Amino acid sequence: MISLIAADxxxxxxxxxxxxxxxxxxxxxxxxxxxxxxxxxxxxxxxLNWEEDKFLDPDGALIQCVTHGALFRIEDGLCLAGPCHGQHLFAVPFKIIDGMVSVDPARIAEATG
Ligand code: FES
Structure with a gap:
């Protein structure tokens, strides 16, 4: 497993x-x-973003792509509106190990094709 960032x-x-x-x-x-x-x-x-760490719409309710404004549900990455309606962001499974968000490199390889 590879540690990415402290969960908190x-x-x-x-x-x-x-x-x-x-x-x-x-x-x-x-x-x-x-x-x-x-x-x-x-x-x-x-x-999805132009500014560092800025991924949400003005209400903070949905993930928003800045290019054409597609909106994605935070909980599962489903696109609710926009040109990719019905498609999903690629979710990466992870575990919290000793407070660190940790991923299996094999799952990252799946995410990046
Ligand atoms: S590139 Fe994200 S909505 Fe077009």
Whole structure:
């Protein structure tokens, strides 16, 4: 397992970018739970954000792609509106080990194709 970041560095309602093997991912915390996604929009494969650690819409309710405004549910990455409606962000499984968000490199390889 590879440690990415301390889980408590991701505050409620905020996101944190993490990099592994030159691929970009981000964590988001909602209702106390953490979610980890690849930072790649299903529409064009571009990063979802322009500003560091900024992935949410103005209400902080949904993940928003800055390129064409697609909106994704935080809990499962489902695109609710936009050009990739019905598609999902690629979720990466992880475990919290000794307070660190930790991933299996094989699962990262799946996420990056
Ligand atoms: S690239 Fe994300 S909505 Fe088009």
């Amino acid at each position: 560095e991701v505050a409620e309602g905020f996101c944190r970018e993490v990099e592994l093997d030159r691929e970009q991912f981000f964590l988001v915390r909602k209702d106390g739970r953490l979610y980890l996604y690849r930072n790649s929009c299903p529409h064009l494969g571009t990063p």
